[in-house]
Amino acid sequence: MSDYGSGDELLDDVNADELLLAGSKRANPDHDGAQHPSKRTKQGSAEDQCTSIARSILKQKFGYDDFRHEQAAAIRNILLGENVLVVFPTGAGKSLCYQIPGIAFPELDAAGLTERQSTAATVGSGITIVVSPLIALMKDQVDALKRRGISAACLDSTKTYDEVKSINADMHEGRLRILYCAPERLNNEGFVESMKFVPGGIRLVAVDEAHCISEWGHSFRPDYLKVARFVEEIKAERVICLTATATPRVAEDVCKAFDIRESNVFRTTPYRPNLQLHAEALKTKKDKFSRLLKFLDKHDGPTLVYVTIQKQAEELADSLSKNGHSVACFHAGLPTERKLQTQDEFMAGSVRIVVATIAFGMGIDKADIRNILHYDISSTIEEYSQQVGRAGRDGKPSFCMLYLCRDDFWLRENFVRGDLPSRQSLQELLEDIFLQQPRSKLPDGGEVIKLNQLALSKDHDVRASPLSIILATIELRFGLIRAITPEYSSYQFEPGPGYNTRIKQDKSPAAKAIDGHSKKAKKWYTIDVNAVAKDVGLLRTDLIRKLNELNDKGVLRLKVSGVVNRYKILKKPPGTSKEIGKITDKLHAEMESREIDAMKRFEAVCDLLTDSQCFARALTEYFGMSLPDGKSKCGHCTYCLTGKPVVLPPKPNPTIDKAGINAILDACDVRDDPRFLARIAFGIKSPRVTQLKLDKKNIFGSLEDHAFESLLKEFTKACQRAGFDPNKKFG
Incomplete structure (x- = not known):
């Protein structure tokens, strides 16, 4: 069965206001910062x-x-x-x-x-x-x-x-x-x-x-x-x-x-004296592969090479294999069996190198990883620290190399800039949730909203990850809703051995309802739990619990699908576009701050590796600690060995390509969303971009060498000429 649950009202008796304000309380009610009286003497x-x-x-x-x-x-x-x-x-x-x-x-x-x-x-x-x-x-x-x-x-x-x-x-x-x-x-x-x-x-x-x-x-x-x-x-x-x-x-x-x-x-300090942290600046990404081959020839032992995107993992692994290296690739898009096989082979030593995206390595208990290579720059210092920490757990010298290249900065910014929806998209999303989505009653008299997040993402051009964060922010910042257990929209089951006899032996009302209201096809039975609960006067909870019980006992084999997220309404929601607009303004400002913070996190990685100081010291101080024994440097990172900072080639600053701007405006008639147009120019996918198939056209990513902010400025001007007001107050 899926990791997502079918829904009922199991959580309705929880004090939502208390949870929102204070988080979880300790399970021990006697804990108040002092010792329990019965424990004190012992x-x-x-x-x-x-x-x-x-x-x-x-x-x-x-x-x-x-x-x-x-x-x-x-x-x-x-x-x-x-x-x-x-x-x-x-x-x-x-x-x-x-x-x-x-x-x-x-x-x-x-x-x-x-x-x-x-x-x-x-x-x-x-x-x-x-x-x-x-x-x-x-x-x-x-x-x-x-x-x-x-x-x-x-x-x-x-x-x-x-x-x-x-x-x-x-x-x-x-x-x-x-x-x-x-x-x-x-x-x-x-x-x-x-x-x-x-x-x-x-x-x-x-x-x-x-x-x-x-x-x-x-x-x-x-x-x-x-x-x-x-x-x-x-x-x-x-x-x-x-x-x-x-x-x-x-x-x-x-x-x-x-x-x-x-x-x-x-x-415990993140400093590991056996890790040698290195970085090397390259002019273009084409220079990386030859440097990687040179590094691998000089450094033996199990190796992880981290890349950013799935296709890159496959292509780089293939290229290394053609150059005689024992290598496999790992990313989230591979079949589970393939991923598990790669993990097992790496652990056993039958594969020396794994080229992977960020996921691989978490929890891998392999003490003798000798090398960590970052083929692309990490998105945060935390990510970098976590990944280099996978090397040398046996205490032996291990090498960590990161290749810095201006060409890679576009990809990192692409990820960051894709998560902030336009103000208009956010307003329309919130209006859909609070003004258009139907509400249903809970047994305690409360109301619940059911949301299909995939549909919301497509309808309002919001990626899945920021949509989840938006919903969590509405819950935690504004206290309007509270996520409760999702439900499945479809319940099917396959009868187990002796199903007919065993279901009739169960005299509970829920079992009788399941037996009497399930519809049989060729192999699978289907039951509409919402309709059955209403018809026979049972709680949906009772039916779900009984289905899970019968599944666990082998009476039937349950198959569920169609996750629908549910949110309990905690207080009167906004009822007009104007009221929603106030939430939109606050929420969008928070998301803008989060985008700025994400850009700073990425830039902090670059600053750490190009500053005039020891890498290990800078990394340790980022986490609020210092090197042990009052040390001011590790003695074996790139800066300590050379005495010089790593120097990146100067940042390109091309003049605005007016012809390129006009080509995008000619190919796309959208004039209500400057950020959407800037995404097309920069090569950032979104649900709306995919729906309109703009990512298949030559204009997509045609201005990726430009600063995103300069593109946004140009497209805002174009939209204003068409009547768009970026400072519009909704409602």
Whole structure:
């Protein structure tokens, strides 16, 4: 089944205002910054026992004699029931900070070191849930845990029906210790509901890549906003957030979301003395390949080469292969089987080089990666730091090279400039949501809006990623709506063995409704859960729960599709274009600020590598820390070795191509959106550009060597001549 959930009203009893204002509260209601009275007298011995148990597991299960850096302190506080934030660089052992507690809880219970609140605690030791963004990361860690005899599993979209059924059985029969899942699965009503009844409860929720929670993190993901709510709903005992790339501002956001005290933030410097950071400026991108071949001839060992786009990964891998290198490519567009094969071959050493887009490498536990090459400039310092941190985890010297080229700056700006919709598009999007979309009633009397985000994206020329952020911002900034569990528009099922007998033996009203109202085709039954619930007087929740139960028992095999996002209306929404216009102005200003911030992040990477200072020192100071032992330089980066900054060729500043501007205006009659026209000139795709097939014409990207702001200025003038008012107040 998909990682997205079918919908019901499971979340309607949550205090939305409280969540919006304060984020998730600690699961321990007694925590107020002081020790619990019943713990105070035993604190010293409890700390010692927790540390002793953790060290024993570290040695027996993982083969290490001692913890590194801040691992011991973080694990101890988790075992004592605290919420914790761990900010360790890539390769510093973040995963042990939740894996060891996940294994330790049965021993803690046996030693009387925990105070279990729920009755479920008396029948099991519970599980640890790890929220992680990538299937590759989950697979790698689960495989490693299983090799050590630790019961672990991951629920993801690659799992077969039988595999999911087996995982559910292990979980609810107390055999599973650690469960990995994607943040999107937290929308799945069956999953959320079942987590409330796991024997022993949810002892710990580990939030990997926790910087995704913060809108000021380098890869903000709206789905991560729901993790804090999930923690509250399932009454998780404690939380650990983990990231390699949290600036002080991002760390503060994460701590607020999960009520983490400052004393429970554990940081380790991102500085790695065995990593040699280098950069080289090139005149054109054509010069890169020969430099890459030269580097690979001089530097042996497993190597990752990072590129920006999928096609580039395939072409570069093919070129390296033709030059005799053992190489594979990896990007999100490849079949899952191919991606898993590439990961396995790289881990086993049968492939030396992987040319990949940003996703590859997260969570890959390969200690002997010798080289990281950035064929293109990274989009942020956080991304750069995370990727170079994948080299040399065994402590041996490793090399990280980044090729700087003015030609590549266009591609980075292309990504940034494509996410900000025009003011007009944003206004029309909000009018569609609040004035045109139908609303339906909830059992508690509230109202809900159902949105098809794919349709909204196409209708209003807004990319999928910024659309998700827009909806999250409406929720969090303005408090108008609250995302609740999405629902599927289509439910089908295939009967299992003895279906007819088993469904009739189930005397529940929901089972009778499913049996009596499902329509059979050749192989699959179809049921309209909304219509059936209304006809027979049941809650949609009851039908969905029963379908999931029958699916888990093998009575039927459920297939769902057509995700529809749902939003509960929290207070009276804007009712006129003028009222919506006020929100548009504020929201658009925020998105403009985010675009400016994204451009600054990209420029900061260039500044770090071309400034007159040690690369390692600049990188460490960006994250609010310093080099160890008062060092002012690493001694082996490009700047330290040469004593000179890397110098880029001067930035081109062509005069405006008036003929090129006119050619675009002649080919496209749009005059209400200067940004849309500037995107065409710069070569930026959007839903509207694709619909009009303008990306297939010669004008698309014809002025990509121009500054985007200069193009926007020229097209604004052209639209004004046609009657467009950029300062128009809506309504």
